[in-house]
Amino acid sequence: MSQAITTETTSPNKRLYFIDIARSIAILLMLEGHFVHDSLALDLRDESNTIYHYWKFIRGFTSPVFLTVTGIVFTYLLLGNDHTGFWNNMRVRKGLKRVVELLFWGYLLQYYAFHVLQCIGVGILTIITLYGISRDIKFIPLWIYYALAGILLFMSYLYVGLLPEGHYWPRNAPAFIQNIFHGKHSLFPLTPHMGYTMFGAMIGVILFNAKDKVKTAPFMLGAFFIGFMLYAFSKKFLLSVGELSFLQDTSVYRMDWLFEKLGMVFMVLTLLLALETYVFRIKKSNLFLKIGQSTLSIYIIHMILLYGSLTGRGLTHYFHERLNAYQIVPYTLLFMLSFVIFVCYLDRIRRGLQFILLPIKKITNRLFFID
Numbered sequence: 563m564s565q566a567i568t569t570e571t572t573s574p575n576k577r578l579y580f581i582d583i584a585r586s587i588a589i590l591l592m593l594e595g596h597f598v599h600d601s602l603a604l605d606l607r608d609e610s611n612t613i614y615h616y617w618k619f620i621r622g623f624t625s626p627v628f629l630t631v632t633g634i635v636f637t638y639l640l641l642g643n644d645h646t647g648f649w650n651n652m653r654v655r656k657g658l659k660r661v662v663e664l665l666f667w668g669y670l671l672q673y674y675a676f677h678v679l680q681c682i683g684v685g686i687l688t689i690i691t692l693y694g695i696s697r698d699i700k701f702i703p704l705w706i707y708y709a710l711a712g713i714l715l716f717m718s719y720l721y722v723g724l725l726p727e728g729h730y731w732p733r734n735a736p737a738f739i740q741n742i743f744h745g746k747h748s749l750f751p752l753t754p755h756m757g758y759t760m761f762g763a764m765i766g767v768i769l770f771n772a773k774d775k776v777k778t779a780p781f782m783l784g785a786f787f788i789g790f791m792l793y794a795f796s797k798k799f800l801l802s803v804g805e806l807s808f809l810q811d812t813s814v815y816r817m818d819w820l821f822e823k824l825g826m827v828f829m830v831l832t833l834l835l836a837l838e839t840y841v842f843r844i845k846k847s848n849l850f851l852k853i854g855q856s857t858l859s860i861y862i863i864h865m866i867l868l869y870g871s872l873t874g875r876g877l878t879h880y881f882h883e884r885l886n887a888y889q890i891v892p893y894t895l896l897f898m899l900s901f902v903i904f905v906c907y908l909d910r911i912r913r914g915l916q917f918i919l920l921p922i923k924k925i926t927n928r929l930f931f932i933d
Contacts, residue, residue: 633762
C-alpha cells in the first residue's frame, strides 16, 4: 500500500514528498475516522451539529485521497523503469507481488467482504495491464488509457451503484463475485471506487512526464484550477450533459459526487505540493513521512486492534457507539498516538521478526522472479 515516490532513473531532487505527506494525512484520518465512526454515541450523530457535519465531510475524502495516491505512486515508479522490457521492468514484478499480498491480507482480515485492500490490489493489477497494452498500442497516450478507465468506472455507478436495496450485481453470481462489484458486503467495490486509482495513475503519468515543471507556479495553479472546477461545477456540467437526447434516461448527474471528491483530491494534493515547494524543508528521515510509508502495516494492525480481525475481539467490543462528546476526543487521540509509537518502533519490530519475514520474502521474491 505504500512505496516512496522515487525511481532508479530520477535524481533525489525529483522526489515528490507531497505524495508521502498526503499518504500520512490519509492514514491518520482513516484511523481517526474509523475509531470515531465505530465509537461515537448514536445521539451525537446529528447532521445539524457543525462539528459533526464537517467531520463527516472531511471523512468522505479520506478514501478518495488514499486510492488516488496509490495510483500516482505506483505509476510514477512504474514509468521510472520504462526503458526496459515489460517483464524486465522490476516494478511490474513487484506490483504483481503486491497485488497478491493485498488480496491475501484483505481476505484474511475480512474474508466475507471486498474492502479497500482488495480494491487497491485489483487497481494495481489494472494499472499494470493497461501499461502492458499501451506498450503494444503506442499511438494512444498512456494517460488516456487511465483516464478512460476512470471515467468508465465512475459511469458504472449509474447502473450498478443505483440498484435497489437487496438487488446485487452480477445477478445470480456467487456472493464472492457480487461483493467485488455490488454485493451485500461491498465495502469498497471496484464500481466506482477503483476509478480514483485510475485517475491517480493518470496523474502519475502526467507528473512523470512533466517532472521538471511540477514544482512551478503555472503547473500548480493549473492543477488547483482543474480541481476547483471539478469540485464546484461537476453537477452543473453533468446536468447539462444529461439533457442530451441519448442520455436523458441515464441520470448522469448522480455521479457528481465522484467528480466532486476527485476535484477535492486535486486541490488537496496541489496545496501540499505548494507547501513542499515554498514552505517545508523536508528530510528523508522524517517520522511523519514514515507514517505514510507504513500504511499496510498500520492498516493490518488497526483492523486487528479496533475490529478484532483474526483475534475475534477488538476495541469495538468495548466502545461501540458508547463514547460521549467528552470521551471521544481523548480516546481517539490515544488510539492515533498508539500507531505513531508503533511506527517509531516498526523497524525494530521488523528486525526482531527477520527469522520469519526473511524466508517468506525470499520465497515470494523467487515466485515473482525478483532479484
